[in-house]
Amino acid sequence: MTTHISKAPGAGTPAPRTTLLRAITAAGGLATVASTFLAWTWTSDFPGDLTVYGYPGGLQVLTLALGLATLLFAVAALDVRGLRWLTPAGSTAALRLLALGAFATTWFTLLAIAVDQGGLVNLEPGGWVAAVATAVPVATAFLLTDDTRPVCRPRQLPSWADILIIAAVFALGLYVVNYGIQTDEDNPEPFIGYLIALCFAAAAFLKAGLITRLSGLTSTYRSLTLVAALVTALVFPFTQDKASYTELGVNIAIFATVALGLNIVVGLAGLLDLGYVAFLGVGAYTAALVSGTAASTIHVTFPFWAAMLAGALASLVFGVLIGAPTLRLRGDYLAIVTLGFGEIFRIAVSNLDGTSGPSVTNGPNGVPNIPPLEIFGFNFDDEHSFAGFTLDSNSNYYLLMLLVTVIVVLIFSRAGNSRIGRAWVAIREDETAATAMGINGFRVKLIAFALGATLAGVAGTIWAHVQTTVVPEQYVFAGPVPPNSTFLLAAVILGGMGTIGGPLLGAALLFLIPEKLEFLQDYQLLAFGIALILLMRFRPEGIIPNRRQQLEYHETGQLDVPDQAALSGSAVGVTKAEA
Known part of the structure; x- marks a missing residue:
């Protein structure tokens, strides 16, 4: 008996509607990038000076980064050669998150301008362009069908290429950390926008499968990864002003x-x-x-x-x-x-x-x-010169x-x-x-x-x-300023119990x-409570999960009983011919 699997005409080729939606999403990402080179407000009182034409400043940099990522992922979804590696687990979920991130960061900035300066009249035409440009990818990305798939084994790259990727990732990580630390201390808006953009970008990369690919790469080059992490940490004080x-x-x-x-x-x-x-x-x-x-x-x-x-x-x-x-x-x-x-x-x-x-x-x-x-x-306590x-x-x-x-x-x-x-x-x-x-x-x-x-x-x-x-x-169970036992326990749970990177990230x-965000210091326990509730609901294993606990907290489907259709082999597109 021989089994033949028939393939529907046009299978593997995106439908014209899907291609059009992806193209519009890419165009929206491009428009988002272009809007950051326009002035969003007329006054430089808002942190970051968003009054300049020709280059982005302040929170516009975050919108630029998310808009560029939206553009790249949308182009990768069009099966453009050379960009398919961006979406090993599918592009739709990542596109939605990136588009939402650009939209949320931009609209937060525009609303903050209106609230701080006294009304929407303080927005320049560039601000309105950014508002519309970021809304387009959100609308089209959610009309796309989900294309989530298991992350497959990547194409083997030369060792030097893998090493360059690891070095680039740590360099990018240092830049992202420095951006957050060096935000304006007197104004909360830049740091809030930074948190919004960072959360959406991290979730998008996770959904796209890039973090899974990176985890496999760092596992292969474990010693090199540890050296890169140590070098990045050593460089940190030399990058602060x-x-x-x-x-x-x-x-x-x-x-x-x-x-x-x-x-x-x-x-x-x-x-x-x-x-x-x-x-x-x-x-x-x-x-x-x-x-x-x-x-x-x-x-x-x-x-x-x-x-x-x-x-x-x-x-x-x-x-x-x-x-x-x-x-x-x-x-x-x-x-x-x-x-x-x-x-x-x-x-x-x-x-x-x-x-x-x-x-x-x-x-x-x-x-x-x-x-x-x-x-x-x-x-x-003394200053010392080095190199x-x-x-x-x-x-x-x-x-x-x-x-x-x-x-x-x-x-x-x-x-x-x-x-x-x-x-x-x-x-x-x-x-x-x-x-x-x-x-x-x-x-x-x-x-x-x-x-x-x-x-x-x-x-x-x-x-x-x-x-x-x-x-x-200084040593209480709970208080507005660390250290306290609540802070330390929350850092372990939030970061990921049983891991090395989890508590480090959670404490940071x-x-x-x-x-x-000084206004949160009086509401620290409230913020901890809300964060832990959201964590237990959406990611109980923590930000950096322990593999064993990740399998415990999430259904894997390994013990599911297959349905009768699967057992009988009556799947669509499968025909049987008797020998």
Whole structure:
């Protein structure tokens, strides 16, 4: 018996209507690009100066980028040779998202001009052109039929081409990060537009399959990818022209490192720790008391390496002391106990003032005037010249924190891939089953708790010298300003539990957004709640997902029972001829 598969006439060739819609979408993308070279308003009071003809400025740059991406993806959808690699998973979903991104960014800018300047009369003709031009691709893209398909294996490229792609991606990533960090600090509009454009662009690239292709490429060249990431991070302080921008990088690196330590406890071992910020405080107070400051009550001076070891050891001891009696609890009970420990730490250091208790921490006044770090004669508060660049104190601390982050990443990676790491995952998935297989659940959980506390203590020693002051109010469960346990836990969940990049990205976003949008600082908990609700609904595995959890949270269809039509082989276009 021979099976013949008949092919409908014209199969594989887009219908004339589809081709026309794609062409109109491409034309709309081109018009969007052209509109950014026109003036959108007459006054330069709006941030970015959108009054110039001939080149884009401010938020127009974002519209230009999204319009150009819409144009390229629409042309790629027309099966133009050389651009098919842009849409390995189909073009329709990505086109819709890019068109929506350009539309949302442009209309947000135009509405912001009208609100800030006092009415739509402040729009120049270029603004109206942009409004219409961005609406056209949205209308046509949603009329296209969905062409989503599985991502196929790409055509093999030379090694040098793959290396260039990885380098270009990291260079583009550095530019995107710098654009967000260097937005106007006094006006929220540029950063809000940046967030809108970034979210739509990232979702579009994910739907198009580009991120999947890139993930496969970085997996193939894992060592090269790690080197590229490290070089990009090293270059960061040399690309900043303000000390405040580098200070953002220092704080993000510190909290990302602490979040990565919490990820061992929460992401790998599955232990809900709501008082983790206390271990950061233990390390910070220890380093402050042995730093040689006149405000210290123990009057000793340790070199930095000894202070860091002391902070790490103190946090380790506290982790063991707190974990030993409490880690026999599970779930909500453990979360309540750790929450209580965090509050006990804050209240205890507030009372160790010589009046309510022994004189150790100066009570609510804390330990001020912590001297700058100095390693082998290198003072981190002084400016230093390197290859024609001047590194200020923030750049010095950033590079030091980068070294600590690399060490923490190595520890997390090695621990997660070890036998202990596999035991943590087994405990997280089902502690009863893991215990039945011979895993000592208490010992394994205590190791996770102690290791996470130690890493937080190491970051706390640097945090104390960066802030030059340590006070109890810095270490609370929830508050408008990080660090706090809510912030760290949200960074782990938002970024992706059990991964390395997840907490790093989550901490960067959750620190940068309130810093740039000051009006959100009083509503930080509300913003966290809304973000987590949306995350649990649309992407419960986090922004950078763990592969195992991604399969758990989403239906894969592997266990679906095929219908009778599929079993009988009566698909359309299949004819059977008997031999």
